[in-house]
Amino acid sequence: xxxxxxxxxxxxxxxxxxxxxxxxxxxxxxxRNWQPLYRMAxxxxxxxxxxxxxxxxxxxxxxxxxxxxxxxxxxLRTVVVNLCKGRYRKRATIGRHAHLFDRPNDAEAVQEPLxxxxxxxxxxxxxAVVLRxxxxxxxxxxxxxxxxxxxxxxxxxxRAMSTMRTEVER
Amino acid sequence: MSALEDRVATVLRNEGEAIPDSGRALHVVERAARHGxxxxxxxxxxxxxxxxxxxxxxxxxxxxxxxxxDESDVTNVATEQGNPASSIVATTDEYDPDFRLRPTWxxxxxxxxxxxxxxRVTTQTPPGSAVVWARGEQRASLxxxxxxxxxxxxxxxxxxxxxxARTAADATGALLWWADQPELEYNIQLVAQGLLADDLTRxxxxxxxxxxxxxxxxxxxxGFTEVYRGSPTVLQPSxxxxxxxxxxxxxxxxxxxxxxxxxxARSGAGYAQPLGPSTVVRxxxxxxxxxxxxxxxxxxxxxxxxxxxAVTALNVANGLVEATDDEWNALTxxxxxxxxxxxxxxxxxxxxxxxxxxxxxxxx
Numbered sequence: 250x251x252x253x254x255x256x257x258x259x260x261x262x263x264x265x266x267x268x269x270x271x272x273x274x275x276x277x278x279x280x281r282n283w284q285p286l287y288r289m290a291x292x293x294x295x296x297x298x299x300x301x302x303x304x305x306x307x308x309x310x311x312x313x314x315x316x317x318x319x320x321x322x323x324x325l326r327t328v329v330v331n332l333c334k335g336r337y338r339k340r341a342t343i344g345r346h347a348h349l350f351d352r353p354n355d356a357e358a359v360q361e362p363l364x365x366x367x368x369x370x371x372x373x374x375x376x377a378v379v380l381r382x383x384x385x386x387x388x389x390x391x392x393x394x395x396x397x398x399x400x401x402x403x404x405x406x407x408r409a410m411s412t413m414r415t416e417v418e419r
Numbered sequence: 420m421s422a423l424e425d426r427v428a429t430v431l432r433n434e435g436e437a438i439p440d441s442g443r444a445l446h447v448v449e450r451a452a453r454h455g456x457x458x459x460x461x462x463x464x465x466x467x468x469x470x471x472x473x474x475x476x477x478x479x480x481x482x483x484x485x486x487x488x489d490e491s492d493v494t495n496v497a498t499e500q501g502n503p504a505s506s507i508v509a510t511t512d513e514y515d516p517d518f519r520l521r522p523t524w525x526x527x528x529x530x531x532x533x534x535x536x537x538x539r540v541t542t543q544t545p546p547g548s549a550v551v552w553a554r555g556e557q558r559a560s561l562x563x564x565x566x567x568x569x570x571x572x573x574x575x576x577x578x579x580x581x582x583x584a585r586t587a588a589d590a591t592g593a594l595l596w597w598a599d600q601p602e603l604e605y606n607i608q609l610v611a612q613g614l615l616a617d618d619l620t621r622x623x624x625x626x627x628x629x630x631x632x633x634x635x636x637x638x639x640x641x642g643f644t645e646v647y648r649g650s651p652t653v654l655q656p657s658x659x660x661x662x663x664x665x666x667x668x669x670x671x672x673x674x675x676x677x678x679x680x681x682x683x684a685r686s687g688a689g690y691a692q693p694l695g696p697s698t699v700v701r702x703x704x705x706x707x708x709x710x711x712x713x714x715x716x717x718x719x720x721x722x723x724x725x726x727x728x729a730v731t732a733l734n735v736a737n738g739l740v741e742a743t744d745d746e747w748n749a750l751t752x753x754x755x756x757x758x759x760x761x762x763x764x765x766x767x768x769x770x771x772x773x774x775x776x777x778x779x780x781x782x783x
Contacts, residue, residue, distance in 0.1 A: 275449045283448065287441040292434060301443050305452075312452035363430050382424065383431035414423055 272315035279308065282322055286329050292379050293333035295368050303332045327394045330380070334372045366416040367409075374409040377402055 286307060291300030307328040311321055318324045367378060373395060380391045388399040395402065420428070 275452070276445055279445045279448060283443075283445075284440060287443075288435050288438050291438050292431065297438060297441075300438075301441050304441070305443065305448050308448050309452040361430050361434070363426060364434055367427070367430070378427065379431060382428040383435055410421075410423060410427075413427065417423070 272318075273321060275308075275312065278311070278321045278325070282325050283308075286325055289326070289379060289384065290329050290333055292383060293330070293376060294336050299336060303329055303336060306332055323393075327396075330376050330394050334376060363413065363417060366413050370409050370412060374405045374412075377405040378409050381406060 283304065286304040287297075287300050289300075290303040291297050294300055294303065307325045310328050311318060311325055314324075315321065367375060370378065376395060377391055380386045380394060386394075388402045391402045392399045395405075397405075
């Protein structure tokens with residue numbers, strides 16, 4: 250069982266003036282966030298293996314800073330989205346050299362044309378789309394995660410929808 | 420919500436629901452977090468990677484590096500458990516004493532070098548795999564290679580022994596072949612130590628890297644017996660340079676420096692001079708942790724491969740990768756930087772320029 254869980258606490262309460270928080274147990278944060286984060290990451294990067302890795306990386310980042318993070322759920326989500334954006338940048342490289350490693354590409358064949366379009370959206374637009382239409386989050390929340398203004402979120406979504414509309418009607 | 424929006428939501432919801440549950444268990448994620456798996460054991464893995472490439476160079480066969488994605492290394496063991504199609508094998512290190520799939524450890528007094536493991540690491544080790552340990556200064560790491568075809572284990576041992584012998588004889592040089600930077604983690608990260616020209620040629624052919632033939636020998640500078648230089652066109656134009664030092668002057672100095680490349684271009688020398696006075700700093704740096712060994716001279720950065728986190732630091736410093744806030748903070752507050760006499764930090768560029776003004780050693 251979790252050894253970290255022994256460090257448990259009440260979570261999300263300021264324990265002193267230095268803004269350190271008694272970290273919630275790993276087990277608790279994991280049980281609440283792991284599957285949703287993994288799914289969101291998988292949607293964003295279109296790969297289950299990468300989705301798991303990115304979700305895990307978010308947990309590692311949280312673990313390192315857990316005493317300074319008041320809201321682990323929000324932190325984890327933001328980190329995952331940012332990691333996914335970063336991962337997009339690597340995609341081109343991976344693709345070019347995939348033959349060297351013979352790594353299975355678990356991006357399964359896309360059956361749904363619209364999903365194919367979504368997967369081809371620019372990273373930030375896709376993130377906005379997933380956060381809005383999969384996670385059901387509002388503009389302000391998405392803006393916080395993407396570190397932009399709500400107006401930018403509206404713009405991202407508008408452009409994404411425009412692209413999807415064009416592609417679907419084609 | 421428009422019809423299209425409805426459809427998008429439905430498609431994403433269906434897709435999300437179709438994703439099977441992650442099998443990555445709590446203890447796996449937790450352990451990785453505790454041990455900072457994401458910050459990597461890069462250097463040692465690179466060293467192990469060179470073993471793999473050496474096997475290729477020795478004509479053993481086609482080798483598939485597995486677990487080269489560092490954040491996958493620990494977790495894939497459990498994740499892939501029960502998946503016979505998987506070729507992912509653990510990479511871990513001896514600092515993880517309670518790793519539940521602990522392999523056979525190298526004895527603590529094992530000299531640095533590469534070792535083939537005569538035993539299977541775990542039940543997840545795929546048939547036909549070779550398990551290679553890389554023993555560094557302080558740590559050992561292992562990696563496993565899936566070898567295609569029926570390759571006798573003895574052949575692997577022989578090939579590794581050959582590489583080991585070259586390394587031990589210090590007829591060493593190094594190839595740090597950063598193909599297609601700045602994408603560090605997924606790049607072809609080939610560190611080949613002690614590879615000679617023929618090996619390199621075969622290596623290049625085997626791994627089928629585009630334009631690998633452009634790696635050419637150049638006139639060696641004093642102190643070097645052989646130097647190879649890869650055309651920047653192999654990599655990203657103007658951003659990379661591949662150099663192999665084969666000689667006794669430099670044990671292993673991987674050069675991947677824009678500044679140095681520029682200097683080389685200006686001087687027309689076509690090679691890097693021996694390092695001369697350099698600074699070696701060891702320290703811990705936040706999440707990057709571990710013992711860093713970073714060397715640099717007026718001509719630019721170099722680093723020792725045994726310094727795992729130096730890879731991160733180096734790449735951040737050279738602007739090859741954009742540091743995250745955490746990385747940046749860790750880097751700029753680390754003894755590695757803080758101990759320097761002259762540091763010019765340009766946060767807006769997320770790059771560092773460090774100027775060496777003499778020997779400085781910071782221990783932490």
